[in-house]
Amino acid sequence: MKGIRTAPYFFIAPTMLLILVFSILPIGVALVISFTNTDMAGLGDMSEIRFVGFSNYLEVLRDPTFLKSILNTLFYVVIGVPAVIMFSLAVAVLINFGKSKIFHIFRLVYYIPSVTNIVAIAVIWGYLYNPSVGLFNFLLGKLHLGPVPWLQDPVIAKLSLIMLAVWRNIGLNMIIFIAAIRSIPRDYYEAAELDGASSWRQLISITVPMLSYAIFFVSITTMIGWLQFFEEPFIMTKGGPLDSTTSVSLFIYRNGFQLSNFGYAAAGSFILFFAIMAVTIFQFKLQRKDMSI
Amino acid sequence: MKSATYTPGARIRSKKRGGALSQWIVGAILTLGGVLFVLPFVWMLISSLKTEADMIRIPPSLWPHPVTFANFPKLFKGMDFAVYLKNTLIIVLFSFVGLFLNAMAGFAFGKYRFKGRASLFLLVLATMMIPSQVTMIPTYLILNSMHLMNTMAGIVLPGFANSFMIFLLRQFMTNIPDEILEATRMDGSGEFRLFLRIILPMSAPILAVQAILTFIGGWNSFLWPLIIANSDKLYTLSVGLSLLQGQHGGDYALQMAGAAFMVVPIIVIFMFFQRQIIDNYAISGVK
Secondary structure, rough: OOOOOOOOHHHHHHHHHHHHHHHHHHHHHHHHHHHOOOOOOHHHHHHHHHEEOOOHHHHHHOOOHHHHHHHHHHHHHHHHHHHHHHHHHHHHHHHHHHOOHHHHHHHHHHHHHHHHHHHHHHHHHHHHOOOOOOHHHHHHHHHHOOOOOOOOOHHHHOOOOOHHHHHHHHHHHHHHHHHHHOOOOOOHHHHHHHHEEEEEEEEHHHHHHHOHHHHHHHHHHHHHHHOOHHHHHHHHHOOOOOOOOOOOOOOOOOOHHOOOHHHHHHHHHHHHHHHHHHHHHHHHHHHHHHHHO | OOOOHHHHHHHHHHHOOHHHHHHHHHHHHHHHHHHHHHHHHHHHHHOOOOHHHHHOOOOOOOOOOOOOOOHHHHHOOOHHHHHHHHHOOOOOHHHHHHHHHHHHHHHHHHOOOOOOHHHHHHHHHHHHHOOOHHHHHHHHHHHHHHHOOHHHHHHHHHHOHHHHHHHEEEEEEEOHHHHHHHHHHHOOOHHHHHHHHHHHOOOOHHHHHHHHHHHHHHHHOHHHHHHHOOOOOOOOHHHHHHHHHHHOOOHHHHHHHHHHHHHHHHHHHHHHHHHHHHHHHHOOOOO
């Protein structure tokens, strides 16, 4: 039997140990190897590893593929994040508007894509996007619209991936918004009702402003998530065609696990890390400025 | 004029939500969107029942001619899906061990006062901020040096500790009344007994939700098994499906069957437990 004094330490020991080994230690290791030339050869023979200072970082920042991946990732974020926020907010508002229990089915329907396996989804959508036998081009053909090179054209491929990712992301954020809307005190709406405000007016003047915190929370988490955009290009296009869909995460993965340039990839990952932190801090500052006005 | 038994809430609520017409309009919009939303899944199911020839026919047929269930046994006979299923279930089982460990930590952080509690908890929260791209490669190297490559341990260990889960569990457990703990202690129960007999049962709502999410996460696990496993023997369903897509690029019906096999159980589970999962966010508090 453990005494009360020591008990907590026993309880947290397993997870703290795991966090130490698999979250904290890796950061240190990543930092160290980003300053070395660690690669497959270095793994086998430790003496191969040399300290190379900042050269990994400088090389990465000059790597045309890396720069392309940055542009691609920004493309994803700038288009995808607002789309996700708008759609999930819209769906949340619509669902909340409904009185009957049937509307609960919609919560299910819109949320399902969020919990289903990404590989399965990629397989399904890959088939939908197929230029010759895919459903999308088939339906477009029925409307006498040309076949679209969904995953073959450099720009359209990015948009196709975004469409897929937005479809997957709406559910989660929709739930957050629904919970947030439900927590708005009824009194506001009742007062507005007595003043004769229409539903639309109430939406604009009560619901949306009261949701500013939830919207902020959702934007930050969604943006952080999309800056790490990985699985969709990884499974569907492998970064192609010609690296036009490669994201920063995919670049890191490719250099680390396929080319085994561990040091190089680690440097890239820290650049991503700093970018995410910078964007997050910037958003917080923006929000603070907003609030104080 | 309003009667003496006027109840403001009821009358105004119905006015606020608009008349029946707006309800129907909203319903129609959501239904249209909903149909478009589930279209990929419907298409997946229909396609999994097609023969291969049917799949590549131009123009594509909407309904299978003929309807065949043969794709599903094919997954298990020829495509090792039985092995993948086994591995996936093993991972799911281990994930529940992880849940247990996280619950222990949540309990300690929530119900005990001990030196270092604040800073350690801060540390736990801070690790949530680290993007996985940073830890991916060094974790791989660490596991390599621990000779855990291509082992089940290597696949599941990194995912055991989940900061967010610890946070949620702690939040919930803080609300368990101290009196109950005191009473149990006075009866001579040890701390671990206390945890198993009192804390866990009382945390059933949040544990149930986390269990479901843990199951879904384990069932869907893809990237880490892909990275750590070198041989077929350890691949999960997701990895197997991605192999199917890569190697048998042309066999669409088979791929759709594989996708269906992965997706349908999750949809069923989710349908049953949607209340609990969706309320998870209410329990833990969005704020």
